[in-house]
Every structure is written in structure tokens, then in C-alpha cells.
Amino acid sequence: MSRSKTRAYHHGDLREALVASGRKLLEEKGVRGFTLRECARRADVSHAAPAHHFASMDELLAELVRRGFEELVAAMAAEAGRAGAEPAARLVGLGVGYMAFAAANSVLFQLMYSQEAVRLEAKAADGAAEAVRSLLADEVEEALGHASGEVRQRMTDFAWATMHGFITLVLEGGIGGRDSSRALKTRGLAALAAMAETVVRSGSPR
Amino acid sequence: MSRSKTRAYHHGDLREALVASGRKLLEEKGVRGFTLRECARRADVSHAAPAHHFASMDELLAELVRRGFEELVAAMAAEAGRAGAEPAARLVGLGVGYMAFAAANSVLFQLMYSQEAVRLEAKAADGAAEAVRSLLADEVEEALGHASGEVRQRMTDFAWATMHGFITLVLEGGIGGRDSSRALKTRGLAALAAMAETVVRSGSPR
DNA sequence: ACCTGAACACCGTTCAAGT
DNA sequence: ACCTGAACACCGTTCAAGT
Secondary structure, eight states, X not given: OOSSTTOOSSSSSHHHHHHHHHHHHHHHHHHXXXXXXXXXXXXXXXXXXXGGTOSSHHHHHHXXXXXXXXXXXXXXXXXXXXXXXXXXXXXXXXXXXXXXXXXXXXXXXXHHTSHHHHHHHTTSOSSHHHHHHHHHHHHHHHHHOSOOHHHHHHHHHHHHHHHXXXXXXXXXXXXXXXXXXXXXXXXXXXXXXXXXXXXXXXXSOO | OOSSTTOOSSSSSHHHHHHHHHHHHHHHHOTTTOOHHHHHHHTTSOTTGGGGTOSSHXXXXXXXXXXXXXXXXHHHHHHHHHTXXXXXXXXHHHHHHHHHHHHHTHHHHHHHTSHHHHHHHTTSOSSHHHHHHHHHXXXXXXXXXXXXXXXXXXXXXXXXXXXXXXXXXXXXXXXXTTOOHHHHHHHHHHHHHHHHHHHHHHHSOO
């Protein structure tokens, strides 16, 4: 006769409740407006309760960042799968997944790629961003055929920079300030296509 | 017999003193560690004094962002000038200036391109980021020769995204975590070169 | 005109005390 | 084991009062 299977009422799974309320709060208020006391309030516990699950506010933020990277990697892999077998198309797919995650979780995404995150990740998920790079590196390698390690590294840098830069500039308003979201998608795809073309071309020099 | 020509001792130019201490504090403590009371302390005034020059903390941050964009544009223009007349080289030069500013002012740079800045800039410098784009757009146009407005727009997006993405990922640690700064510069130049080549090529299709 | 000191409503973190 | 309430040292912002 419990409300939920896990007998978690208000407490019982407070850690998870804080992660959930924290994530929503972050998107609503931005990094600077994020507050541990408000997280606790939304989870219906006292302001001192979170300390029993996270040693500090930074540890909660670090957990959000860690989960964000997991979801980002999953979103990229899913889109690449949908794109088929062609390396160039798969590379574009990785970019589409990347941008879609960023657009849907813009504040978290920015936190993940901010220097604040570097301070957090000293104690947190170090290999988190690595997974993104290796996903890209593998696909770049496919697109290049056999190429030197240096070329592979540079094209991975280039591919990552293109998708990251584009969506960041969109979120901040530098690109497409008053475009429809449909028009923005087209512009994003164009940037990804130019990127993929450059990568493929650098693998088979004329 | 005044110490400085403007008889500004501790007060007298408090506004400027706050901008200066604020900028240093921002780099030292990060966006989340930035505090108006600490700015006041470093300027040797009471915590209530800043209110007479900035209506709120956000207005001081907005001023820092505004000045940041001015410097960024100047740094880009200076490097492009040094690069000579060749459009591709000038485009790389704009990127070099962009990245150099970002590396030297990493926290401010991130604030300038964060969604926090969007909230600030509602009341502040709206045309600030525009100047960066138009600098890029002009140079892309030179590189393309005559091309449709759509192609120009897309190549400007692409050029901006490449430089912005690369330096952001470097600052966050995603690219070149343990590379020397010399090696990083080489990698950055490689990304810019790939970008410039793609832009030029899209202007003269085969 | 410009600055201060006290006040207010917040915040993160700690810790004895409760269940 | 988990949570609370009070306490501490901060914070942004306001405002009467001083010069």
C-alpha cells in the first residue's frame, strides 16, 4: 500500500530527489542563480539535509556535470546510429546529437564546458569529456582512412571545435539571433557539412 | 603636487577603480566566486559605495563584458593587420587574435559568451558581439569573391564556430589537456588553417 | 555629489540534538 | 542512518545619516 514501489516518500531517496530538483533549478535560474537551499526546499527537506548526501554544493554540481556527459555521449551515439554507415554522414550525426543535447540543456551544457567545471572535476568525473572526444576520434579515423596520428588529432580537434563553437554561439545569441529554430537547424547542418567535407577531403588529398 | 594628474586618490574615480578590481577578481575567483563586496574592499571603500556607480552587481558585470568585447575586436583587427593582404591569412589572423584574447582573459571571455551575459546584455551592450561577426563577415566576403549571401552567412558561421569552439575546448581542457602551450598554438593554427582553406575553397568551387 | 553604517533578507556550511 | 534547528560568517541591496 505504498505510493511508489520504492517506499520513497519525500525522503528515502533524497539524493536522487536533489539531483532532479537541482537539474531543473539550474536550467531555470542559470549557474549564478543556482542555490543549494532552494534545491532542498523543492525536495521538501531542511536546508541542512543535503549535506548528508553531498559534502558541498560543488559536489552536487559535479554530479550534474557527470550525468550530463553521459547523456551527451548517448545522444551523439544514437544520432550517429541513425545516420547509417557513411563516415561523413555519421560525423554529421554526431554533431546533430551534440547540438540537440546542448539546445535542450543549455545551462547544464555551458556548465559542463566552463572553467567552473574544471574546478569541480578536479575531484569529479575526469574521463567524462574524454568519451566525447573518443567518439569523435573513432569516426574521424573512419572518415580519413589511414592517416598519420597527427592528422587524426587535428581533424578531431577541428570536428569538435566546429560543432561546439556553432551551438555555443547560437545559445549565446551570436549566431541567428532572430532566426526560426528551423532556419537555425539548417545553418547548423551547413556548418557540420562543411566540417565533414573538410575532414573527408584531408583523408584523400586529391 | 598631486600624486596623479586626476587627483583621484582612493575616491574620485571609484567607478574606474571598481572596474579594475572587478576584472582582476573575476579572473582570480571565477564567475561564481565574484563578489561585489570584495570589489569594494579592494577599492578601499565600504560595501555600500558601489551602489552609487552601478545600480547592481549585474551592471558592473555588464560593463566588464562591454569592455571585453571592445578589446576582443581590437585584438582581432590588430592580428589581421599583421597578417598582410591575403584573405586566407587575414582570416587566420582574426582567429589568432580571438584566441589570444580568450587565453589571456579566460574567465571574462567565458562570461562574454555565456547565457548569463545574455541576461546582462538585455540592458547592456547589444551591438557588442555584432562587431565580432562583422569583422569576420567582411573578411569572409573578401575570401569568397562574389558569392550568394547565404554562402557568406554560412561561411561566417563556420569561421566563427571554428575559432570559438577550439579555444573554448582548450580552456576547458577538452583539447590538449597536457600539451605545452607551444604545441597548443600549433594545433590551434592547424584548425584555423583548415577553416580558412574550406572558406576559400567554397568561394572558387573546383 | 559622494560615501558610510546599520539593517534586512538571503546564502553555504557546521554541529549538537533528535528520531 | 538520516534529518532538523540553531548558529556562524558571509552575501546583495536599501536607506537614513553624515560630509
